[in-house]
Each structure stands twice: as structure tokens, then as C-alpha cells.
Amino acid sequence: MRLRITHHTVYDYERPVSFGVQSLRVTPSVFEGQKVIDWQVDMGDTSEAGAGYRDGAGDWVQLWTIHGPISKVPVRIEGEVVTTDLAGVLRGHREVIHPMVYLQTTKMTEPDEALRDLAAGPEQGLGDLDLAHALSHLVHEKVAYRTGVTNGLSTAAEVLAAGGGVCQDHAHVLMAVARARGLPARYVSGYLHADAEGNIHEAAHAWAEIHVGGLGWVGFDAANATCPNDLYVRTGSGLDSRDAAPIRGVTAMGGAEKLEVTVAVSRVEA
Amino acid sequence: MYYNEMFNGDDVREAYASLSDWVDKMPADFRQMKQAEAEALFRRIGITFAVYGEGGDPDRLIPFDMMPRVFTQAEWRRLERGIKQRAKALNAFLADVYSRGEIVRAGRIPARLVYQNAAYEKAAVGFRPPRGVYSHIIGVDLVRTGRDDFFVLEDNCRTPSGVSYMLENREIMMRMFPELFRGNRIEPVDGYPELLRRTLESVAPKKCQGRPRVVILTPGHYNSAYYEHSFLANLMGVELVEGADLFVEGEFAYIRTTEGPKRVDVIYRRVDDAFIDPLTFRRDSMLGVPGLMDVYRSGGVSICSSPGAGVADDKAIYTFVPEMVRFYLGEEPILKNVDTWTLWEDDDYRYVMDNLEELVVKEVHGSGGYGMLVGPRSSKAEIAEFRKLIEANPHNYIAQPTLSLSTCPTFVEDGIAPRHVDLRPYCLCGERIELVPGGLTRVALKEGSLVVNSSQGGGVKDTWVLSE
Structure with a gap:
């Protein structure tokens, strides 16, 4: 499927920013399920693209510096990607980090007793893939898709207790239970094209990947009870949403910031 | 029995032959006067920090013992070979576990100990720093139990401290007892700052043009080792900076100066990994430089030691260092592990x-x-x-x-008495692997004590390597 993505963010600062540094991980991953036709990142006239490199997880990282004074900093990400449905399998993705590194829990994915109980649900002795599917189903059942219940800093334990959340929360809960069962798991950020039925929620999307013996990394979108297919575009990963943040930055001066975000993922007819 | 480094029964060993006379002929009141003089000198210099981040009172003076610890040239040669071998293996290990992890694939080290180690740094994976060196200054803590028996207690691959003591101990001994240095052929240690600067310059990134600009990044003057940071910057003739003095822009890192920004090529950081860059590591860090990891990874600046170097010096990994020597170098380890x-x-x-x-x-x-x-x-x-x-x-x-640590004669109330010692030489790894002859000797001043840490009643001594 050929998808066109436009992701525009404007950082609106209370006071003009004199200088800023942003590290962006917003470029589609390179693997058999994705082919980039065109991809542009632009931060306006007063910003400069600097150091870029592919990190150990296979993500493209690009540093930008902002020269002020400027009170509105735009981040315009646009491009086209041709996707193929690989049933969630991240085939042909080049990365160096050992999967075991992703067994490490973080503050946001630390399991409490309720998460451990949930993790203990699927029977012992299942193969990795069956176990991963079973856990993803469980998370889908226990955490309803609901906005306003959680915020960007909610932990997996808090989400499960609340019984609802958004895609980020489903990913964290699934990662917590997968790791509790000894499966390496990570947070993935990207985009999702809402299909004609329109039941799928967020265009800027997140899901989890679980490392499965024999297959490697496989995506699981517990929010939508599915594995990523050709409606998904993958950009980056990390130990949790903070670690996988597409944009990290600091600015000098500036004060409080407001964000205006518009994201659209549309299908381009060949 | 403990190995006494000076005496073999009643006989004085070769290394201490000339010192024996010096001690015997020293009048008690002269000794006390000199000891007071040494203390005053240390206070004036201001070298009062705790060694190795031990905590405790940062303004407390670490006791200095005037009786030197001595190695013969032959003893040192063997130690030097062993330390260099170990340093080479440790860097080979780091280069390996941050890329393909052959030593894990070969089943020689359990994957869990490496990849689930708190000091293993995900953000360092897949990058090869200049010359493949991750740890540029390795402090190898050694103890001796017999004439030819040296054991490594631990390796320090991140930012080992204490080298300023090595330099100051010598400086003070030379000032107080110039006759000792005229009468004995003692290998100098004062080349260390120059050697360190050359080592750091030798790992400048490819993008560096002209002579590399080296800086020392300190957490600031509240840090217990701040004295050492400024001491080394001064002796190397490089700038001492805090995070706020540096910034990144485009592909490079810069230092703010009165003449405008200047590009920085090599950062000898005395700041822990977690605080280097708030965009990659701890977001609340005020000590680091935002974006520095991105510039580092894209080859715009070198960071010494490389982030993640600590995975090689963890006590669980320690047990595998002899295995690293065999695996990467195909040699038998010269220095033993405990x-x-x-x-x-x-x-x-x-x-x-x-x-x-x-x-x-x-x-x-x-x-x-x-x-x-x-x-x-x-x-x-x-x-x-x-x-x-x-x-x-x-x-x-x-x-x-419990090791029977060797003893070295140490001045006590009524003359000299054996006290247990250890040794930390500082191995420099860049284009070459080099050591100055000697290191820092720590001594347990309490009778019978085996703990040489300054927080537990330890002191320091000048360490001599005799020329041939």
C-alpha cells in the first residue's frame, strides 16, 4: 500500500527561544515491509540539520539546532512509503542491539502484582509466538480504548488499574507482561492509516514489538487486537515511550510551550 | 605469613637496599618535623579529596606516608606487560559487546551478564569509537601476596581517579628529600600529563582538522575529585569545562570562549554516563551537554571514556577477564585474577x-x-x-x-612497621598503550588492617620504580 504521511508540529513558546537542540527519530525504518519513496524533515529557516546516524536499534537519528530568537518552531515531516503486509514480522531490519537488552524494565513498564498476575494468565509451555499472541489478547481485553483516562506519563501498572487508555498505554502494558514472561519487548512509534471502516484511532500511533524465537521481532498492536500490517509505518523503537520518543529536545529560554500537532496518513492510489 | 616487600627475614631486599640506610639514620625528631612539613604541603596544595569517590569528608586530608614503596625494574616490567595485556583485552571486549558480541556467541561469557548489566549502554551499541578504544584510562587495582605473585582486585574502566596523588606524592618527596633522588635512579612519573594529552589527542574523530582541541569535562567544584580535574587540565594545558560551557551545533561540539565558539574534538569527561547528555540519558541532568551523544555517534567529537565502558569493570564481568585475554589475544594472562x-x-x-x-x-x-x-x-x-x-x-x-596482602614498611609512632598496601597503576590507551612507571600505592595505616581505602583509615605513599 502506498501511504502519504504529513505530520506537522508547531512548538509555540511563551517567550522567544534563543537556542535549541532537538534530536529527531522520525524516519521510516528500513525493512522488507517498508520502502521509502520520499521523506522530508524540515524545521524552518532558522534551524539547521546536523549530525545524523543510524543507531544500534536501526533507527535513523538526526540532530537539529534551532537559532533564535524564535517563538514558533515548526517540525514538518512529510513523505511517502510503500508498505507490505508481513503479519507484524520485522523482516530484514538491520540492528545490532541484542534482544536481551529489551528485558530491562523501566519506570513506565515496571510490573506490579496485578501485571504479574495478568502475565501469569497464559499457560506455561506455550511457544514464544503463541504466548505473545495470548498476552496481546489479554491486554486488549483488560485495557479498553479510552481517552482521558491516562496521560503521557502513566505507568503500565496505573493503566491496568484504570482499565483503559490509549495506544501508548496498551503498548506499555503488553511490554510489561511480555517481559515478566521472559520475552524481550519494546515500544514502537510510527503511523497508522485509518481504513474505510474507520475504527482505528490514532494516525500518530504506537505499538509493541516482542522478540520471538525463530522469527525475531514481531509487532503487536494490543489497542487494535492485531499485528501491524500494510496500514502501519514504523519509525523508531525504545525501552518505553520516553526512550522511543520521536522528538527530544531542549531549548534555552522559551518558558512554557504549547504544541499544535496535525497528522494525516492517506492512501495514494498507484 | 605476609610477604614483606622490604625485609626477607633480617635481610633487606634488593629494591630497598638504599632506603634501609636512610630510615636507620633518620632521627626521630627530624622524622616528625618532615611529616608535619609534608602535611602542610598537602594542605597548601589543597589536595584533600577522597580517592575513588569514597564519600566521607571531602576536606579531610588523606595521610601521606613518607616511606616510599619500591619496585625493581624487573618487577615493574612484568607488571607493565600484564597491565597492558589486560587493558588490550578489556578494550577488545568493549568493542566486541557493542557490536557482534562474538565472546557471547562463542559461549565464553553468559549473555545475561553482559546485556542485562546495568552498565551496558544501549545508546552505545553499533558505534566504533576512534581506534576502537572505549576505555582510555584504565586503573588496575593490584595486590601482591608473594615475590612473584600479583593479583588484580578490580579494573576501573570509566574514570579512575587518584592519579593526582601519584604525581603529588612524588613532587612532595622530591621537595622534601632531594638527596634521595640524587642517590637513587628512580623512574620519573611527571611525564603522565603529557602522555595523557597525547593519548587523548590520538583518539580525535576523523572529522577533526589540525591539532585536536581537548577539554576536561567536570561536574563542577562540588565534586570530590574537582581538585584532580583542575590539576590535570592545568598540567596538560587544556581547558577545564562544565556542561554549560559546551554546546552542540550542526555536526560538532563547541566551547564558548571570549573569542567566540571553538570546536572541541576530544572530551575527557569526569562525569558519569547518566549525566553526559540529557537528551539520551537522565533528562534532569544539568551537568551534561544536550545532543552530545548524537554528535559523538556521528563522529563529530570523541568522549573519553566512551559511554558504556563501565560494562567491562563490573565485579561480575571481572571473573571473565582472563577468559577475555585468551579469547581476544590468544595469550595466557600474565596477571592473575583473585x-x-x-x-x-x-x-x-x-x-x-x-x-x-x-x-x-x-x-x-x-x-x-x-x-x-x-x-x-x-x-x-x-x-x-x-x-x-x-x-x-x-x-x-x-x-x-582473604588475601595475604603484602606489607611495606610505614612510619609509625616509634620507627617503621609493616603495613598492608595495594597499587593502582594508570594505563593509557590510544594510538599506543602506555604506562608511567609506578602508580598510586595505598596503605592501610591501622595495624593488621587489610582495607586500604582512605575512608577506612588508609593513606598513600610515593611509588618508585628503580631504573636499571
Whole structure:
């Protein structure tokens, strides 16, 4: 499927920013399920693209510096990607980090007793893939898709207790239970094209990947009870949403910031 | 019995031949006067920081003992070869575990110990720093138990401190006893700052043009080793900076100067990994430079030691260093490791718990002589208390036999008496692997004590290597 993505963010600062540094991980991953036709990142006239490199997880990282004074900093990400449905399998993705590194829990994915109980649900002795599917189903059942219940800093334990959340929360809960069962798991950020039925929620999307013996990394979108297919575009990963943040930055001066975000993922007819 | 480095029975060993006379002929009042003079000199210099981040009172003076510790050229040659070999293996290990991890694939080190290690840095994976060197200054802590028996207690691959003591101890000895240095052929150590600067310059990134600009990045003057940071910057003739003095822009890192920004090529950082760059590591860090990791990874600046270097010096990884020497270099290790029991293995656990009163037990990530049990020097109650700590978290501990650390004569109230010592040489790794002859000798000043840490009553000595 050929998808066109436009992701525009404007950082609106209370006071003009004199200088800023942003590290962006917003470029589609390179693997058999994705082919980039065109991809542009632009931060306006007063910003400069600097150091870029592919990190150990296979993500493209690009540093930008902002020269002020400027009170509105735009981040315009646009491009086209041709996707193929690989049933969630991240085939042909080049990365160096050992999967075991992703067994490490973080503050946001630390399991409490309720998460451990949930993790203990699927029977012992299942193969990795069956176990991963079973856990993803469980998370889908226990955490309803609901906005306003959680915020960007909610932990997996808090989400499960609340019984609802958004895609980020489903990913964290699934990662917590997968790791509790000894499966390496990570947070993935990207985009999702809402299909004609329109039941799928967020265009800027997140899901989890679980490392499965024999297959490697496989995506699981517990929010939508599915594995990523050709409606998904993958950009980056990390130990949790903070670690996988597409944009990290600091600015000098500036004060409080407001964000205006518009994201659209549309299908381009060949 | 303990190996006495000066005396073999009543005979004076070769290394100490000339010192013996010096000690014998020194009048007691002269000695006391000199000791007071040494202390005054140390205070004036302001070198009062705690060694190796041991905590405690940062303004407390570490006692300096005027009796030098001496090695013959032959003894040093062997130590030097052993340390260089170890440094080479440690860097090969780091280069390996941050790329393909061949040593893990070959089953020589358990994957868990590497990839689930708290010091293993995901953000460092897949990048090869200049010359493949991750740890540029390695402090190897050594103890001696016999004429030819040296053991490595631990490696320090991140930012080992204490080298300023090595330099100041020598400086003060030369000022107070110039006649000793006229009468003995002692290898100089004052080339260290120059050697360090050359080492750092040799790992400048490819994008560097002209002579590399080196800076030392310090957490600031509240840090216990700040004295050492400014001391080394001064001797190397490089700038001492804090995070706020640096910034990144485009592909490079810069230092703010009165003449405008200047590009920085090599950062000798004395700041922990977690604080280097708030965009990659701890977001609340005020000590680092935002975006520095991105510039580092894209080859715009070198960071020494490389982020993640600490995975090589963890006490659990320590047990595998001899294996690293064999695996990467195809050689037999010259320096021995101390036998180590890992409490997370059932057999080891049982053995250690049955023999606590004979063993030394340490925390895997501990340092500074805290959180450790010296069985033979502990009461029943202390052992019982420590046993509970181990039971609660066996993964946190390793155990080693209580070593019979060698002794070196040390000035005490009424003359000289044997006291236990260790040694930390500083190995520099860049284009070449180099060492200045000697290192920092720490001495346990309390009679019978085996703990040389300054927080536990330890002092320091000048360390001599005799020329041939």
C-alpha cells in the first residue's frame, strides 16, 4: 500500500527561544515491509540539520539546532512509503542491539502484582509466538480504548488499574507482561492509516514489538487486537515511550510551550 | 605469613637496599618535623579529596606516608606487560559487546551478564569509537601476596581517579628529600600529563582538522575529585569545562570562549554516563551537554571514556577477564585474577555461606570499601548481619578468599612497621598503550588492617620504580 504521511508540529513558546537542540527519530525504518519513496524533515529557516546516524536499534537519528530568537518552531515531516503486509514480522531490519537488552524494565513498564498476575494468565509451555499472541489478547481485553483516562506519563501498572487508555498505554502494558514472561519487548512509534471502516484511532500511533524465537521481532498492536500490517509505518523503537520518543529536545529560554500537532496518513492510489 | 616487600627475614631486599640506610639514620625528631612539613604541603596544595569517590569528608586530608614503596625494574616490567595485556583485552571486549558480541556467541561469557548489566549502554551499541578504544584510562587495582605473585582486585574502566596523588606524592618527596633522588635512579612519573594529552589527542574523530582541541569535562567544584580535574587540565594545558560551557551545533561540539565558539574534538569527561547528555540519558541532568551523544555517534567529537565502558569493570564481568585475554589475544594472562565466587550460583552460594568467616564478600556494584565483609576481621554479630543481607539478595554479592596482602614498611609512632598496601597503576590507551612507571600505592595505616581505602583509615605513599 502506498501511504502519504504529513505530520506537522508547531512548538509555540511563551517567550522567544534563543537556542535549541532537538534530536529527531522520525524516519521510516528500513525493512522488507517498508520502502521509502520520499521523506522530508524540515524545521524552518532558522534551524539547521546536523549530525545524523543510524543507531544500534536501526533507527535513523538526526540532530537539529534551532537559532533564535524564535517563538514558533515548526517540525514538518512529510513523505511517502510503500508498505507490505508481513503479519507484524520485522523482516530484514538491520540492528545490532541484542534482544536481551529489551528485558530491562523501566519506570513506565515496571510490573506490579496485578501485571504479574495478568502475565501469569497464559499457560506455561506455550511457544514464544503463541504466548505473545495470548498476552496481546489479554491486554486488549483488560485495557479498553479510552481517552482521558491516562496521560503521557502513566505507568503500565496505573493503566491496568484504570482499565483503559490509549495506544501508548496498551503498548506499555503488553511490554510489561511480555517481559515478566521472559520475552524481550519494546515500544514502537510510527503511523497508522485509518481504513474505510474507520475504527482505528490514532494516525500518530504506537505499538509493541516482542522478540520471538525463530522469527525475531514481531509487532503487536494490543489497542487494535492485531499485528501491524500494510496500514502501519514504523519509525523508531525504545525501552518505553520516553526512550522511543520521536522528538527530544531542549531549548534555552522559551518558558512554557504549547504544541499544535496535525497528522494525516492517506492512501495514494498507484 | 605476609610477604614483606622490604625485609626477607633480617635481610633487606634488593629494591630497598638504599632506603634501609636512610630510615636507620633518620632521627626521630627530624622524622616528625618532615611529616608535619609534608602535611602542610598537602594542605597548601589543597589536595584533600577522597580517592575513588569514597564519600566521607571531602576536606579531610588523606595521610601521606613518607616511606616510599619500591619496585625493581624487573618487577615493574612484568607488571607493565600484564597491565597492558589486560587493558588490550578489556578494550577488545568493549568493542566486541557493542557490536557482534562474538565472546557471547562463542559461549565464553553468559549473555545475561553482559546485556542485562546495568552498565551496558544501549545508546552505545553499533558505534566504533576512534581506534576502537572505549576505555582510555584504565586503573588496575593490584595486590601482591608473594615475590612473584600479583593479583588484580578490580579494573576501573570509566574514570579512575587518584592519579593526582601519584604525581603529588612524588613532587612532595622530591621537595622534601632531594638527596634521595640524587642517590637513587628512580623512574620519573611527571611525564603522565603529557602522555595523557597525547593519548587523548590520538583518539580525535576523523572529522577533526589540525591539532585536536581537548577539554576536561567536570561536574563542577562540588565534586570530590574537582581538585584532580583542575590539576590535570592545568598540567596538560587544556581547558577545564562544565556542561554549560559546551554546546552542540550542526555536526560538532563547541566551547564558548571570549573569542567566540571553538570546536572541541576530544572530551575527557569526569562525569558519569547518566549525566553526559540529557537528551539520551537522565533528562534532569544539568551537568551534561544536550545532543552530545548524537554528535559523538556521528563522529563529530570523541568522549573519553566512551559511554558504556563501565560494562567491562563490573565485579561480575571481572571473573571473565582472563577468559577475555585468551579469547581476544590468544595469550595466557600474565596477571592473575583473585578466585571469585558468585553468590547467584547455587554451589558458590553454599560454599560462601558455609565459610563466611574466612572470606571477603563484596557488593557487585560497590566501591570504596563500603558494603563489604572481611570475614576474618569481623565479629560473629557482624557476620550474622551480613549473612542476612546476602540471603535477601544473593545477586548483589561476590566473595573472594582473604588475601595475604603484602606489607611495606610505614612510619609509625616509634620507627617503621609493616603495613598492608595495594597499587593502582594508570594505563593509557590510544594510538599506543602506555604506562608511567609506578602508580598510586595505598596503605592501610591501622595495624593488621587489610582495607586500604582512605575512608577506612588508609593513606598513600610515593611509588618508585628503580631504573636499571
